[in-house]
Amino acid sequence: MVKVLSHLDWLESEAIHIMREVAGQCSNPVLLFSGGKDSLCLLRIAEKAFRPGRFPFPLMHVDTGHNYPEVIEFRDRKVAELGERLIVASVEESMSKGTVVLNSPNEPRNKYQSITLLEAIEENIFDCCIGGARRDEEKARAKERIMSFRDEFGQWDPKNQRPELWDLYNARVHKGENIRAFPISNWTEMDVWQYIARENLELPNIYFAHQRDIIKRNGSIVPVTEFTPARSDEKIENLTVRFRTVGDITCTAPVLSSADTVEKIILETASTIISERGETRLDDQMSEAAMEQRKKEGYF
Amino acid sequence: MANKTNDTVLRFMTCGSVDDGKSTLIGRMLFDTKTILTDTLNQIEKTSKKRGMTAVDLSLITDGLQAEREQGITIDVAYRYFSTGTRKYIIADAPGHEQYTRNMVTAASTAECAIILIDARKGILTQTKRHTYLSTLVGIKHILVAINKMDLIDFDEEQYKHIQDDYLTFFEAIKDQKTQVDFVPMSALEGDMIVERGNRLSWYNGPTLLEYLENLDVSDKNSMQELRLPVQFVCRPQESSNKALHDFRGFMGRIESGTLKVNDKIKVLPSGHHSEIKDMRIGDDFIQEGITDQSVTITLKDEIDISRGDMIVHEGDNIASTKDLTAMVCWLSETPLTVNRTYLMMHTARSSKAKITQIKHKIDVNTLREEFADKLNVNDIAEISFKLAQPLVIDTYEKNRVTGAFILVDESSLHTVAAGMVKSIDS
Secondary structure: OOOOOOHHHHHHHHHHHHHHHHHHHOOOEEEEOOOOHHHHHHHHHHHHHHOOOOOOOOEEEEEOOOOOHHHHHHHHHHHHHHOOOEEEEEHHHHHHHOOOOOOOOOOOOHHHHHHHHHHHHHHHOOOEEEOOOOHHHOOOHHHOOOEEEEOOOOOOOHHHOOOOEOOEOOOOOOOOOEEEEOOOOOOOHHHHHHHHHHHOOOOOHHHOOEEEEEEEEOOEEEEOOOOOOOOOOOOOEEEEEEEOOOOOHHHEOEEEOOOOOHHHHHHHHHHOOOOHHHHHEHHHHOOOOHHHHHHHOOOO | OOOOOOOEEEEEEEEOOHHHOHHHHHHHHHHHOOOOOHHHHHHHHHHHHHOOOOOOOHHHHHOOOHHHHHHOOOOOOEEEEEEOOOEEEEEEEOOOOHHHHHHHHHHHHOOOEEEEEEEOOOOOOHHHHHHHHHHHHOOOOEEEEEEEOHHHHOOOHHHHHHHHHHHHHHHHHHOOOOOEEEEEEOEOOOOEOOOEOOOOOOOOOOOOHHHHHHHOOOOOOOOOOOOEEEEEEEEOOOOOOOHHHOOOOEEEEEOOEOOEEOOOEEEEEOOOEEEEEEEEEEOOEEEOEEOOOOEEEEEEOOOOOOOOOOEEEEOOOOOOOEEEEEEEEEEOOOOOOOOOOEEEEEEOOEEEEEEEEEEEEEEOOOOOOEEOOOOOOOOOEEEEEEEEEEEEOOOOOOOOOOOOEEEEEOOOOOOEEEEEEEEEEOO
16 A cells, blocks of 8 residues: 655645745745744754754844844744854844835834845845745735746836746746745635644644733734834723734734634634635735735735 | 545646636635635625626636736636645636647646536547647656536436547557546536536446546656755854854755655765765754655765765665757747757756757647748747756656756746756767
8 A cells, every 4th residue: 555645744745845945945045934833844844854964044034123032032032942043133233224215104114024035135145035935925925936936126027937847847037036936825714723833843832822901902912012002982892812923013913812722713614614814914904916026026 | 544634735737728617616625615705705695796696697707817807818828726635725726728838837847636627518529639748748657638518418428438438549659658538528617527516427437527636646746756856055154153063064945856864875866975874854853764745854974075066876776877868849939049059957955057059849739740941939839958067867758757857948038938847868
């Protein structure tokens, strides 16, 4: 009887293969690490791909300055545990340099991450960024290659993508161009949680149910923070919530949930009726093509 | 093992055009397996209304890029996912028109099964033949012919059988012995025989589309039993503070076919050096045996020179590296092939410069006739002989879909310009 890999083993093996191709083909890659669950899966895959050696790339976080302190603390602890190198590319630094100009002081900074990312790519001469994007997240992502070509302005041209056949990845670029490599392209949100459970991965605690001051605004739950204060007519409630995605405070909303373990989150994910981005990413709700537009401009 | 398909991955592609109901079929599969979530459905409802439709148009689920929505067509392959508890499915949703032949070849390259849609009112069309030929060309061993829109012909069994006979007659002409062909009647629009049986096709006793997928045995996807382990990366952590690692040399790659055990005698190609497997691991976990598709790290009992691109095979294997080969090539680039140019051939983890020695003929994908050709344009498929600068360890594509496949890269633009499937090794 022919032995066949289980779906998690297959996905893991594919992701390891992709990371090793990046390491084998690219001269100066970097792994984008935010402290979020998808990038934590990437770190575990990098360990399986390259240990007992060190990772053949540094880690990089594009920090908007609007992150939950627990997540930043977690990020730094995780990097220290792994003994790898972390580069922090700061949106606030781009603001002080004048390359990021906010429209208004309280404008969400998420989309400006693209500018800071491109600056960091140029400064460090990276030819490939490994990211944790998944094709099930969003319809523009569903069309993106595993190794996705970006021109010297970091732009994605969805109508002119390099063909990608079998597992033969072409990561070749000219100077100034770069590749975005997505090893967990074929994973769903459920696969990610099942992998976290199987590998016993530690996560920032805001992924699990906790008490938090929130306000209900336009059908979304908005956490009350110094960057997202309550308006005078709004009622602050203290409820049990958790985050499904973790990113910039101003565009990531928690969900009502009492799931305080990975197992309970898996049960909730199996029965959820709203998609991950639809529920918790305020920036994707703006228009039908919001993500496609951002990606064309150099976003992850 | 209770169920041979339990908890595995199955990759399939759907071929057809919007007119055949392909998008509706995918929408129906995702809807009936409860994969579509409320916010996506709300968005589709809104768009359906905006476009003046009375019912929710499930085909909108497969809408992707802005340009596709504007033009109402599919340009590129989209990947979609659903899971049944039995299997995780990856759908490659390929556009069906002739000008997108290259996208269909792309989708087919990773698929184990093709669902070919036929409009029951129209029967076999030129595109049905093209989709079938391309599926077999790219080595798909299971074709499910989905005869759709049965609701529009009153679920007529005679008509269904007629189309089935027509298809089989045409399929014989391809002379493909390896592909298993099955048929299912369905109405994607109304949901008959996709996930639910419905009650209007009672004369049909075969499986629904989903039952077919759930029970499909693809453990034979790589018929080759011989070990092929291309080395992707060599791990030498000399700088590590851990002294035990100073002499560590790990060879990292994915087992593309066969199995590998600790203590197995191996040889490395093209050098021909021999050794034995000392240990094998995935991350920190040591394993005794690695199987096909598994990404592993191995160490050897002897110190021999191995670098990225080398191929590890069992000692007794008589495969050798080659510099001459003939392959079926699909031209993917808008820039035509220039016969005198040198291209870069990427094969497993190794590359070589490649020259074209002869275009034997090209294939008319609609009639399957062989034609003379002295150049190739986008979407052309041709049989071509190559001469390589560096030897590659190659199997025929028929034997091995990984070690028999390559892509060509234009060394100036660095774009991927062609996909190749090795037909014969010529030296």
